[in-house]
Amino acid sequence: MPDEAETGGEELQFVDRTGSRERAGQQIRLADMARRLPRLVRRSVALAWSIDRWACLGLLVCQVASGAMQALGLLAVSGTIAALLAGGDIYGRLLAAWPSLVMLAGAAAARALLGITVAWLSSRLGPQMSREAELGLLRAVTEVELSAYDAPGFNHRKEAAERGAEVAQDLVTEGQDLIASLASLIAGAGVLTALHPALLPLLALASFPQAVAQISAARVRYLARLRSNGDYRLLSILRWHVGDRYAADQIRAGTMSSFLVGRYRHITDRINRADRRAADTGARMSVLGALCGGVASAAVWAAVVWLLATGRMSVGHAGTAVFALQTVGMALRGLVVGGARIMRTGLYMDDWSAFLREAGGYRMNRGTTVPGPPQQITVQDLVFRYEEAANDAVRGVSFTLRRGEVVALVGYNGSGKTTLAKLLSGLYLPTTGSVTWDGVPTGELDPQAMWSHVALVPQDYARWPLTARENMTLGQPTSGGDADIHAACARSGADEVLTELRSGLDTVLARDWLGGQELSGGQWQRIALTRAFYRPAGLLVLDEPTAALDPLGEHRIFAGLRQLAATRAVVLITHRLTNVACADRILVLHKGRIVQQGTFPELVAEPGPFRDLWAYQHTREAADPAADGRSADDCAPSAHPAPGVPVPVPAPQPAPHGDTVPRTRKSTEGERTSASAEAETDAEAEAEAP
Numbered sequence: 001m002p003d004e005a006e007t008g009g010e011e012l013q014f015v016d017r018t019g020s021r022e023r024a025g026q027q028i029r030l031a032d033m034a035r036r037l038p039r040l041v042r043r044s045v046a047l048a049w050s051i052d053r054w055a056c057l058g059l060l061v062c063q064v065a066s067g068a069m070q071a072l073g074l075l076a077v078s079g080t081i082a083a084l085l086a087g088g089d090i091y092g093r094l095l096a097a098w099p100s101l102v103m104l105a106g107a108a109a110a111r112a113l114l115g116i117t118v119a120w121l122s123s124r125l126g127p128q129m130s131r132e133a134e135l136g137l138l139r140a141v142t143e144v145e146l147s148a149y150d151a152p153g154f155n156h157r158k159e160a161a162e163r164g165a166e167v168a169q170d171l172v173t174e175g176q177d178l179i180a181s182l183a184s185l186i187a188g189a190g191v192l193t194a195l196h197p198a199l200l201p202l203l204a205l206a207s208f209p210q211a212v213a214q215i216s217a218a219r220v221r222y223l224a225r226l227r228s229n230g231d232y233r234l235l236s237i238l239r240w241h242v243g244d245r246y247a248a249d250q251i252r253a254g255t256m257s258s259f260l261v262g263r264y265r266h267i268t269d270r271i272n273r274a275d276r277r278a279a280d281t282g283a284r285m286s287v288l289g290a291l292c293g294g295v296a297s298a299a300v301w302a303a304v305v306w307l308l309a310t311g312r313m314s315v316g317h318a319g320t321a322v323f324a325l326q327t328v329g330m331a332l333r334g335l336v337v338g339g340a341r342i343m344r345t346g347l348y349m350d351d352w353s354a355f356l357r358e359a360g361g362y363r364m365n366r367g368t369t370v371p372g373p374p375q376q377i378t379v380q381d382l383v384f385r386y387e388e389a390a391n392d393a394v395r396g397v398s399f400t401l402r403r404g405e406v407v408a409l410v411g412y413n414g415s416g417k418t419t420l421a422k423l424l425s426g427l428y429l430p431t432t433g434s435v436t437w438d439g440v441p442t443g444e445l446d447p448q449a450m451w452s453h454v455a456l457v458p459q460d461y462a463r464w465p466l467t468a469r470e471n472m473t474l475g476q477p478t479s480g481g482d483a484d485i486h487a488a489c490a491r492s493g494a495d496e497v498l499t500e501l502r503s504g505l506d507t508v509l510a511r512d513w514l515g516g517q518e519l520s521g522g523q524w525q526r527i528a529l530t531r532a533f534y535r536p537a538g539l540l541v542l543d544e545p546t547a548a549l550d551p552l553g554e555h556r557i558f559a560g561l562r563q564l565a566a567t568r569a570v571v572l573i574t575h576r577l578t579n580v581a582c583a584d585r586i587l588v589l590h591k592g593r594i595v596q597q598g599t600f601p602e603l604v605a606e607p608g609p610f611r612d613l614w615a616y617q618h619t620r621e622a623a624d625p626a627a628d629g630r631s632a633d634d635c636a637p638s639a640h641p642a643p644g645v646p647v648p649v650p651a652p653q654p655a656p657h658g659d660t661v662p663r664t665r666k667s668t669e670g671e672r673t674s675a676s677a678e679a680e681t682d683a684e685a686e687a688e689a690p
């Protein structure tokens, strides 16, 4: 298969629409660094302090002590050299140098010990910081509006924040390296200044070109990585698709492996090119910096020789100056390299903290009214448009849904059914118009309290790698205990699934896990239905709830639906029109609008999209009964046209199996069909049917 990139077609790519990170990356410069470093160190210390103040305190004390030991060591070097170069016999000189030597060894040993302590504390603290950062991120993610996931900018910010959480642990080591370099610098600079005041400014001047070069190289590398971020993301998505079990059969049967691997290669080639360019530029800068630095260092050493030659500095002091110059030089390099690293980490952490602050710009900001189970959900002039979409997904929709009612949404693919169901559940908020629960707009309700009254079976239901029990209770067991779970299983057909599970409700539903067991698609759908039936919710939304079920399983669900509706408002979305005969009212959507509504018999009698769909589906099913395993008569025999007659007008009569829904009666606004109440007893009997 030809590559899209080769054919000139569109190519999947991730774009930083805000450009904020690119701008931030451009800030990796010496002046910005000098300005930002104290803030970054403060932040890393504050984060560490909030997690483990004793470890944090220990690290700070160790670094200060290490700096002091370094200064002591340099002084000891000076004392040792001075004693060794003094006049007198060698034994006398060694004896005089002895205390300085002991001090030198003691300082070195103490520094080594402090280094080990720092490494120990850092390795305890670092991973904790990342875990805490991840937890903060998880909390922030659950606090965003669902619509955030439809906004490309949000996903980009989320990924950047994830990277920030990942590198949070580096802040400890980088912060420590920086503090250690600073301590060394102060110690060395103090000694150097004491030896001769001109040496330190000279050294600082000599280090300047190298510092600029190293920071520039770090900036180039960061920006290159930033520009390749989208490609790295693509690679991880491709890796997941190629490696995951869900598509393994399709990759093989579709002989897609070379296409996918080729695509992977195409992206890695692009990353490699960018990396090579960045590496080359970085190396050129480093060479230039090293050349300038080399010349400047030669000047510093020449100055030391000149001081020595002109008698302005003793030999002992000159020896100490050699060590001090090395110490200060290393400390300066450590400051620059560590500074560039912590700047880079700081930029990622900025992404993380900005995400936590604003939840990627989509933090839920809703009301605090705590609702009860909704008695009536009213939709008025509802319009909803997905972010950056060209058209409204739902436009000008008005209707009322009451407790005890089953309302079916039907229509062609993309007509807005799922979107409307999510608006009813308060998962999305209207762009204009309103959705009210017992008179209160969904935006004014406390979201968690509202969703505790929603039971949702989406088209793509989650397959949690948890036990069967947790998969059904969603970690929120009712006071009825397992009895409630079994009752819900009996409704959904999951009772049959349970008998096949090794440890019953305690079985982990994930084959990859030790002791876990995998389920078939239909078995998983039964579990998803059990969740919804188990949940004591006032609004039940079923979006294609039986797509994966066998005919008997499907029959069981629809036979029990009326009984469920007794205490709930039910929204049913299905393309299988025989199933919507169970509904009190059917809303037909087309391009986001309600174009028809009424009972099943009314709609099959009325020219329009519903009748077209029904005629097509029924004719097909009549021609090939095997296409639909269950009889259309299960729900509303009166509504079904006789074979060969495309769309008959149904006669009003009670359904079999005791379903007493008066099918021909129009469910007008403000009016509830008597069916809901009357059907309960009979539907209960039906629920027992296999």
Ligand SMILES: Nc1ncnc2c1ncn2[C@@H]1O[C@H](COP(=O)(O)OP(=O)(O)OP(=O)(O)O)[C@@H](O)[C@H]1O
Residues within 6 Å of the ligand: 150, 386, 387, 389, 393, 411, 412, 413, 414, 415, 416, 417, 418, 419, 420
């Ligand atoms: N996350 C999204 N971002 C942008 N547009 C979307 C998104 N989800 C759906 N849409 C668009 O909104 C419209 C309605 O989609 P919706 O999923 O509500 O349709 P549907 O009637 O449930 O379709 P189906 O029968 O295929 O499930 C479609 O045009 C679709 O392309």
